Amino acid sequence: MLLFFALLAVVIPHEMYSSYCSKEVVDSVYNELRIQAEDEFGKDASVGVDYLMADWAYGVSLLDLADLCLDNALSSEISDEVLRADCLSLASAVARLRGDLTAAIGYAEECLEIDRSSGIEDNISSSLNNIAGLYMTYGDAEKARRYIDEAIAIEEGLERGAYLAIRYGVAAEIYLHLGLHADALTFAERAFELDSLDNRTGKIAVRRSQIAEVLMDMGRDKEALVHLEAAIPVFREQNNLNSLAISLAQSGEIYMREGHVSNAADAFMESVSVCQESDNIYIESRARNGLWQLYKLSDPRKAMVHLERYVELQAELNNDKATEQMQAFNVKYETLKKEQTIAMQKQRLLWAGVLVVMLVVLLALASVTIVLKVKAAKAVEQKNALLVKANIDKDRILALSRKNISKEVSTELEEIASNNLVMPEIHLTSREIEIAELCAKGMISKEIAMKLGISQRTVETHKNNIFKKLGINNTVELMRYMQMRFASEQK
Numbered sequence: 001m002l003l004f005f006a007l008l009a010v011v012i013p014h015e016m017y018s019s020y021c022s023k024e025v026v027d028s029v030y031n032e033l034r035i036q037a038e039d040e041f042g043k044d045a046s047v048g049v050d051y052l053m054a055d056w057a058y059g060v061s062l063l064d065l066a067d068l069c070l071d072n073a074l075s076s077e078i079s080d081e082v083l084r085a086d087c088l089s090l091a092s093a094v095a096r097l098r099g100d101l102t103a104a105i106g107y108a109e110e111c112l113e114i115d116r117s118s119g120i121e122d123n124i125s126s127s128l129n130n131i132a133g134l135y136m137t138y139g140d141a142e143k144a145r146r147y148i149d150e151a152i153a154i155e156e157g158l159e160r161g162a163y164l165a166i167r168y169g170v171a172a173e174i175y176l177h178l179g180l181h182a183d184a185l186t187f188a189e190r191a192f193e194l195d196s197l198d199n200r201t202g203k204i205a206v207r208r209s210q211i212a213e214v215l216m217d218m219g220r221d222k223e224a225l226v227h228l229e230a231a232i233p234v235f236r237e238q239n240n241l242n243s244l245a246i247s248l249a250q251s252g253e254i255y256m257r258e259g260h261v262s263n264a265a266d267a268f269m270e271s272v273s274v275c276q277e278s279d280n281i282y283i284e285s286r287a288r289n290g291l292w293q294l295y296k297l298s299d300p301r302k303a304m305v306h307l308e309r310y311v312e313l314q315a316e317l318n319n320d321k322a323t324e325q326m327q328a329f330n331v332k333y334e335t336l337k338k339e340q341t342i343a344m345q346k347q348r349l350l351w352a353g354v355l356v357v358m359l360v361v362l363l364a365l366a367s368v369t370i371v372l373k374v375k376a377a378k379a380v381e382q383k384n385a386l387l388v389k390a391n392i393d394k395d396r397i398l399a400l401s402r403k404n405i406s407k408e409v410s411t412e413l414e415e416i417a418s419n420n421l422v423m424p425e426i427h428l429t430s431r432e433i434e435i436a437e438l439c440a441k442g443m444i445s446k447e448i449a450m451k452l453g454i455s456q457r458t459v460e461t462h463k464n465n466i467f468k469k470l471g472i473n474n475t476v477e478l479m480r481y482m483q484m485r486f487a488s489e490q491k
Contacts, residue, residue, distance in 0.1 A: 091107045115127045128154070132170055161198060162200065232244065241277060251267040291306035436478060
């Protein structure tokens with residue numbers, strides 16, 4: 001065991017440490033906890049120090065280190081069943097924060113089984129509370145309600161104010177999800193009162209955030225904001241990253257509904273930043289959805305960035321094949337984005353050249369007809385480019401609408417993309433159409449030249465003329481245009 005931690009520098013990657021927690025700090029903490037474990041756990045001291053180290057790592061958001069310690073602890077022989085249950089409970093909390101609900105529930109159920117066997121009501125109440133929270137996160141509020149009701153019944157008999165406040169807090173979230181607003185508010189206020197009696201500052205702030213959530217759902221945003229404004233400074237001071245991220249996301253939603261766009265954006269973005277620091281994908285998903293909603297009308301491109309991240313997070317949370325699909329989508333998106341950037345650069349250069357030519361022509365008193373033709377040609381190219389791009393963006397939006405996201409967002413995206421496909425007004429020669437169709441089939445210039453009995457240079461010349469008429473820059477976009485043309489002709 002000592003050797004294991006002596007090798008921390010080798011085993012633990014640099015990214016496991018945070019900006020405020022160096023290897024030296026970890027080593028110092030371990031040395032202190034090792035002495036504590038020897039006194040507290042006796043012959044289970046080697047497991048005990050793993051548990052204590054994992055608990056500390058969890059508290060400072062070093063989740064990789066927490067996982068490492070817990071894996072080591074649970075793979076060891078543990079004579080003390082209570083200690084094993086504590087390790088399982090902590091492992092459940094870490095898995096939950098990582099978004100692995102299946103593992104989190106598995107650990108928690110195993111922990112509850114041990115607690116029921118021991119008959120220790122304190123521990124049974126705690127495990128029931130944890131499982132209720134997990135099923136709530138999983139989206140099964142009815143099952144969560146059964147667990148929390150049993151936990152409250154046990155805890156009210158134990159007369160432990162701090163723990164009863166926790167149970168009431170979880171109940172408030174569950175009953176809110178079930179649409180029982182009056183009960184939810186009652187539970188949240190009871191939790192607030194219990195924590196206030198003992199002046200538990202951090203917990204009082206948490207209760208304010210919970211009360212705010214209920215009030216927001218009841219349409220009482222101004223009252224909710226008062227609670228949040230009191231809670232957020234406490235979370236900052238205590239470095240409670242998860243609660244801070246939640247309250248910031250809540251504030252963002254209220255500001256957005258009130259039309260305070262700047263305040264909403266600041267709150268959402270800070271929430272995202274805090275979530276990334278604490279590795280909390282649940283709240284980041286909420287904040288990203290808020291940013292998508294905030295920008296979808298005023299800045300669609302910025303909105304799309306946050307929507308794509310939101311979809312990624314939803315796929316990760318649901319732990320299905322959508323992750324793989326999203327990765328494939330990202331590759332295509334990044335390729336498209338690069339192509340668009342190059343196209344924009346080329347377009348800027350092209351327009352710069354056009355302006356110079358036009359100036360020369362005007363100075364030379366050239367034919368007005370020529371000038372008009374140049375302008376018309378460029379207008380057609382620009383219009384075609386915009387239309388092709390619009391159809392590409394439409395496909396991106398439709399692809400997003402099929403991802404594992406809420407029905408509301410999916411429906412909204414489908415509505416955005418509901419316009420009929422618009423084809424650019426293009427006048428291609430018969431030979432250009434022939435070459436474009438062969439390109440759409442995946443044939444390269446050399447193959448096209450052989451098939452048509454012309455030179456490869458001639459094929460390239462025709463392709464360049466096609467690109468210019470369509471306002472595109474590469475064969476990939478040409479293939480996309482031909483696909484859209486075919487789809488349009490089928491209607």
